[in-house]
């Protein structure tokens with residue numbers, strides 16, 4: 001069954017009376033090379049958790065390459081279609097539900113115990129950042145998280161300190177993973193085409209975060225504060241977000257060799273970790 005053919009997709013739509021839901025981000029991928037690339041990027045694992053199978057085009061590719069595929073889908077109208085399109089893929093199980101509400105940790109312990117697991121998905125755009133944040137912060141034992149997302153979001157995630165795209169999402173993703181933009185995918189490669197171009201991003205999950213901090217909650221409070229007002233200095237951002245006066249903060253930053261007048265977007269992970277350590281001792 002060739003689910004990359006617009007003709008086949010339209011026939012299935014007609015057969016099942018299915019119409020695409022814009023609200024659920026239903027833009028189906030048509031490029032066979034990109035599908036292969038996503039499946040390959042999931043790496044040397046036994047199982048893949050897919051988010052949002054749609055008609056199952058990526059699911060079929062994953063089923064060819066991996067022992068087990070669990071595919072989480074929210075839209076009930078797709079279940080009979082997936083029964084049909086995946087009828088020859090016995091290693092795929094559709095998990096009904098909203099990925100943001102499912103207990104993925106329980107799913108893994110019930111169905112994928114002791115397996116090496118990656119996540120692969122052509123994500124629905126309306127909820128990309130919450131899904132990525134949830135997956136990364138869950139600290140579940142994924143090897144790779146491979147996702148098709150809006151190109152600009154992928155660029156922000158991979159951005160380095162000092163570039164205009166660098167922000168809190170870059171720090172979060174680079175703290176827990178090695179992110180890499182694998183390819184750009186034009187809007188015309190989807191049915192229906194979205195308004196923006198997309199990119200495939202692979203995040204190789206690190207066994208330990210890239211920098212050491214004793215207080216992760218404070219580390220991310222510092223990051224959030226540093227990026228809270230992009231045109232303000234680090235000193236102003238911190239003083240607006242922590243109950244400390246500017247003199248104390250200036251001494252604290254200068255004590256660790258960081259200019260209070262620097263902008264947050266110039267700071268790397270190591271610097272955020274040393275600010276966290278210094279603040280922890282005076283808060």
Ligand code: SAM
Pocket residue numbers: 024025026027028029051052053054055056057058059072073074075097098099100122123124125127
């Ligand atoms: N995998 C297919 C492909 O590559 O063509 C479809 C991808 S489409 C961009 C996104 C899919 O995610 C749709 O099937 C949509 O119904 C599903 N979806 C949207 N929100 C979801 C959620 N909260 N939980 C699980 N699936 C969701």
